[in-house]
Amino acid sequence: MRFDEGLERAHVRLCFRRFLPKRLVTSHPAAREAFDLSAPAGDASLVRSRDGQSFVPQGLKPGGCLSWSVDLDRLTRLGRRRSPASRVGRDLLVAPGAVMLRPALWTTRMLVTVRFVLPEGYRAALPWPRTKDGSRYILDRYALRLESTVAFGRFALEPLEAAGILIDVAVLDADHRATRAGIRTWIRKAAEAVALLHGRFPAPRLLALVQPVPARDPPVVFGTAMRGGGAHVRLLLASGAKDEALPGEWVGVHELAHLGMPWTLDTDAWFQEGFATYYQEVLRARAGLKTPQQVWQNIHDGFGRGRRSGGKRTLAAESAAMHEHHTYHRVYWAGAAIALLLDVELRRRFPGRWCLDDAMGLWHEMHGGTRAGAARATALMRAADRRIGQPVCAPLTQAHLSRADFPELTQTYAALGLRVEDGRVVLDDEAPLANVRRAITSPAADRRSAR
Ligand SMILES: [Zn+2]
Known part of the structure; x- marks a missing residue:
C-alpha cells in the first residue's frame, strides 16, 4: 500500500499466492464511491459486482495481483456521522477496512501481510503485529472486519514500556496544552490500573491514538477501544486539558479495561x-x-x-x-x-x-x-x-x-x-x-x- 505525498491517495496492490477470492468486500459500504479500479495490474482486473455490493476479480491466476486506488479526500467526506477517514492537521485517521478490500471469506489458514510505502518523514501507527524481519505487518481475519482506526502521518511514535508491554502512543497533529510527557504518564497510569486486574496488561501490545479536539473539560472527551487486528484505543483529548488533569481521569481506564474483557456480541x-x-x-x-x-x-x-x-x-x-x-x-x-x-x-x-x-x-x-x-x-x-x-x-x-x-x-x-x-x-x-x-x-x- 503506497501513499501519495500529502496522503491524498492510497494505491493498493494485492497479490495472491494460492488462494484466489471470488469476491472482495469493503467494511464500509459508502467507501466504494472513493475506489478507482482503472489502475492496470498485468492480466487481472477488478470490476464492481452487478449489485454494486462487492468487487469481483477477473483473469486472476495464482501469483497474480489486483490493483486499485482510493481517493482519501473523498473518503473523509463520506458518511455524515461516522466517516471512515478524517484528517487531524497533516495526519490521517482511517478505518483500514475502508481502503483495503478483503476476501468475503477469510479462513484462519490464510496468511496476509502488508507493506507500506509512505512519503519521506511519514509513519504508520497500527495495532498489527509485524513479521519477524519487521518489514511487514500481519493481518488477522478481524483486522479489516471489526471497528478499527489506524493513523498515518508525521507524528512521533516512541514505544512506552508500561504494565509489562510496549505501548505505542501517537499524538496527532492538533493544538493541545498537555505535554508529551504528561500524555505518556496518563496512558501509563491507565494501563497500570488495568494491569492490576490481570497481573499485566491484557494484550501483548497496545496502540494509543491520542487526538486533540477543541475543548477544556472534561480532560478526555471520548474514547473508543478496538480489538480488530490487535489492541488499540482512540482517545479524544481536550486541547485545553493540563497534564495534571490527565492521570486518573476515567475515559482512559474505561477504554483500556475493555481490552481486558472478553469479546462479546x-x-x-x-x-x-x-x-x-x-x-x-x-x-x-x-x-x-x-x-x-x-x-x-x-x-x-x-x-x-x-x-x-x-x-x-x-x-x-x-x-x-x-x-x-x-x-x-x-x-x-x-x-x-x-x-x-x-x-x-x-x-x-x-x-x-x-x-x-x-x-x-x-x-x-x-x-x-x-x-x-x-x-x-x-x-x-x-x-x-x-x-x-x-x-x-x-x-x-x-x-x-x-x-x-x-x-x-x-x-x-x-x-x-x-x-x-x-x-x-x-x-x-x-x-x-x-x-x-x-x-x-x-x-x-x-x-x-x-x-
Ligand atoms: Zn465502553
Whole structure:
C-alpha cells in the first residue's frame, strides 16, 4: 500500500499466492464511491459486482495481483456521522477496512501481510503485529472486519514500556496544552490500573491514538477501544486539558479495561459497558488514582443517572437497542450495578476463593482478543458457574436482565456500609460487609493478604 505525498491517495496492490477470492468486500459500504479500479495490474482486473455490493476479480491466476486506488479526500467526506477517514492537521485517521478490500471469506489458514510505502518523514501507527524481519505487518481475519482506526502521518511514535508491554502512543497533529510527557504518564497510569486486574496488561501490545479536539473539560472527551487486528484505543483529548488533569481521569481506564474483557456480541452492552464501567471505578481506587470515597461516590452518582434514564423495556432489550434508544446511562450503569452485586455475592459466599476479578480472568482466558470469536455474555456467566461449581452468576444476571427497573441496591448498600447523606456517600466501617467493600477498592496485594 503506497501513499501519495500529502496522503491524498492510497494505491493498493494485492497479490495472491494460492488462494484466489471470488469476491472482495469493503467494511464500509459508502467507501466504494472513493475506489478507482482503472489502475492496470498485468492480466487481472477488478470490476464492481452487478449489485454494486462487492468487487469481483477477473483473469486472476495464482501469483497474480489486483490493483486499485482510493481517493482519501473523498473518503473523509463520506458518511455524515461516522466517516471512515478524517484528517487531524497533516495526519490521517482511517478505518483500514475502508481502503483495503478483503476476501468475503477469510479462513484462519490464510496468511496476509502488508507493506507500506509512505512519503519521506511519514509513519504508520497500527495495532498489527509485524513479521519477524519487521518489514511487514500481519493481518488477522478481524483486522479489516471489526471497528478499527489506524493513523498515518508525521507524528512521533516512541514505544512506552508500561504494565509489562510496549505501548505505542501517537499524538496527532492538533493544538493541545498537555505535554508529551504528561500524555505518556496518563496512558501509563491507565494501563497500570488495568494491569492490576490481570497481573499485566491484557494484550501483548497496545496502540494509543491520542487526538486533540477543541475543548477544556472534561480532560478526555471520548474514547473508543478496538480489538480488530490487535489492541488499540482512540482517545479524544481536550486541547485545553493540563497534564495534571490527565492521570486518573476515567475515559482512559474505561477504554483500556475493555481490552481486558472478553469479546462479546454488541447486544450484550450491559455486560461489555457495565463491567468496564464498574472496573473503571474500582481499578482507579486500587491504583491510588482516586480514594475509595471518591469512587463509591462516582458509582452512586452513576447509579442515579442510570435510574433516571430508560426503564420502559427490560435491560436485555435496552442493551440490544442501546444505540437506537440512546439509553447509554441506563445500560452502562445497570450493567455496573450487576457487576457490583455479583462481586459482593461472590466475595460473601466464597471468601478468599472467588470474586469478580477471578471471573474476569477466566473470561479473558476464554474470549480475550479475537482468537475465539465473540461470546454471549449469558454463556460466559454459565461458564463461570461451572468453574465455581454452583449457579451464582447466571441466575443473578438473568434476574436483572429480564426486569425493566434499575437493580435494587438498598440491602447491598446497607451491608457494604454505603450510607447516603444529602447525596453524599459516607463509608461506614461498622457495616456487616465493610471488609468486602474495602477489599473491592484495595490494591491487589492487600486483597490477597485479606483472603
Ligand atoms: Zn465502553
